[in-house]
Amino acid sequence: MDLDRSPLARPFPDLPPIDGATPRVARARYKEWDRCDLTLVEFAEGTAVAGLFTKSACASPEVEAGRVQIGGGRARALVVNAGNSNAFTGAAGREAVEQIQAQVAEGLGCEAHEVFVSSTGVIGVPLPKDKARAGVDAALAAEPCDWLELARAIGTTDTFEKGAHASAFIGDTEVRLIGVIKGSGMIAPDMATMLGYVVTDAAIEPALLRELLSEANGPSFGSITVDSDTSTSDTVLAFGTGTAGNAPLVDHDSPGADAFASALADLCDQLAKLVVRDGEGATKFIEIRVSGAQSDDSAHRVAMSIANSPLVKTAIAGQDANWGRVVMAVGKAGEPADRDRLSIRFGGVEVAREGRAVEDFDEAPVAQHLKGEEIVVEADLGIGSGRARVYTCDLTHGYISINADYRS
Numbered sequence: 001m002d003l004d005r006s007p008l009a010r011p012f013p014d015l016p017p018i019d020g021a022t023p024r025v026a027r028a029r030y031k032e033w034d035r036c037d038l039t040l041v042e043f044a045e046g047t048a049v050a051g052l053f054t055k056s057a058c059a060s061p062e063v064e065a066g067r068v069q070i071g072g073g074r075a076r077a078l079v080v081n082a083g084n085s086n087a088f089t090g091a092a093g094r095e096a097v098e099q100i101q102a103q104v105a106e107g108l109g110c111e112a113h114e115v116f117v118s119s120t121g122v123i124g125v126p127l128p129k130d131k132a133r134a135g136v137d138a139a140l141a142a143e144p145c146d147w148l149e150l151a152r153a154i155g156t157t158d159t160f161e162k163g164a165h166a167s168a169f170i171g172d173t174e175v176r177l178i179g180v181i182k183g184s185g186m187i188a189p190d191m192a193t194m195l196g197y198v199v200t201d202a203a204i205e206p207a208l209l210r211e212l213l214s215e216a217n218g219p220s221f222g223s224i225t226v227d228s229d230t231s232t233s234d235t236v237l238a239f240g241t242g243t244a245g246n247a248p249l250v251d252h253d254s255p256g257a258d259a260f261a262s263a264l265a266d267l268c269d270q271l272a273k274l275v276v277r278d279g280e281g282a283t284k285f286i287e288i289r290v291s292g293a294q295s296d297d298s299a300h301r302v303a304m305s306i307a308n309s310p311l312v313k314t315a316i317a318g319q320d321a322n323w324g325r326v327v328m329a330v331g332k333a334g335e336p337a338d339r340d341r342l343s344i345r346f347g348g349v350e351v352a353r354e355g356r357a358v359e360d361f362d363e364a365p366v367a368q369h370l371k372g373e374e375i376v377v378e379a380d381l382g383i384g385s386g387r388a389r390v391y392t393c394d395l396t397h398g399y400i401s402i403n404a405d406y407r408s
Contacts, residue, residue, distance in 0.1 A: 023039065183196070342381055
């Protein structure tokens with residue numbers, strides 16, 4: 001499927017190499033396309049790993065395996081298959097994952113449980129084991145590639161490659177973090193995105209990496225939605241190769257742990273925004289801010305109700321400041337709210353205050369704001385101090401076209 005580049009696209013950054021992480025790509029030809037669709041990243045011995053996975057009850061065999069593997073805390077390889085999610089495929093799907101793990105383990109001289117596998121694409125079609133075998137052989141023999149080639153190989157309906165970087169000082173040692181991510185549709189936080197990978201050269205214990213990744217997830221991958229649908233394959237993995245030479249980060253009290261946590265949170269936020277910018281058919285990046293809620297959790301649920309409303313999303317697509325739809329979304333959220341205390345802003349301009357329209361407000365700046373690519377919608381419930389922020393996009397005919405033709 002040939003897709004036009006999103007108008008909200010961002011250029012792929014110049015990501016530095018990470019010592020101890022060697023990416024390669026190859027053609028398994030899972031679909032009839034002329035591109036690399038299998039990715040293999042080899043990691044140095046002792047690389048720490050942490051991960052978050054979808055909460056879907058119909059998770060793929062890759063996710064089921066990863067949930068178990070992550071307990072070991074160490075990784076030697078990552079394999080990503082694009083074009084076939086291998087989800088809802090029973091024993092055949094599990095056998096394909098086990099075959100890939102065994103093949104890579106033999107090629108790298110490691111244990112099978114140190115090989116993490118992700119797959120993304122059409123649901124319900126077993127991953128072809130012959131194509132996977134040939135693809136892994138080709139990847140093991142391939143020359144190392146850069147992160148842009150990796151980002152391109154893991155995409156499906158993505159219209160641009162997504163990557164970000166950050167850094168932090170641990171004592172006098174600078175550590176690097178890079179991230180690549182794919183995702184465009186079937187995006188909702190449970191846990192979050194489609195497939196995202198963070199690689200750092202920091203020396204860090206798996207348990208701490210797991211805690212910091214979980215903390216970074218809430219305001220980033222846990223606060224985005226394109227279409228309210230949670231994938232069967234959602235995975236975010238973080239790998240720490242330990243090659244930077246820093247004093248190892250063991251717990252939150254380790255010198256430099258706060259700086260590393262901030263860098264990881266920033267990286268995840270950058271990646272999450274890129275997924276929304278590539279939302280299927282999106283023309284506008286929307287930030288929903290909710291304040292004055294009973295609690296932060298309540299504010300988050302209200303914000304998600306607004307962000308997931310097709311009526312709100314289509315109004316913004318049409319550049320219509322229909323604040324009544326925001327009122328509707330607040331009211332249906334099932335959270336404490338008071339109609340007569342609710343206020344709404346578009347682009348910082350108050351259009352409704354304390355349960356009624358603002359009389360004689362100037363529509364010109366609101367109209368101008370809605371013509372732009374980055375939209376801010378604010379709702380103040382006026383009943384507490386709870387706050388939340390969610391990223392979403394508009395809903396256009398493009399979303400229908402992409403998904404109506406997805407399997408063909």
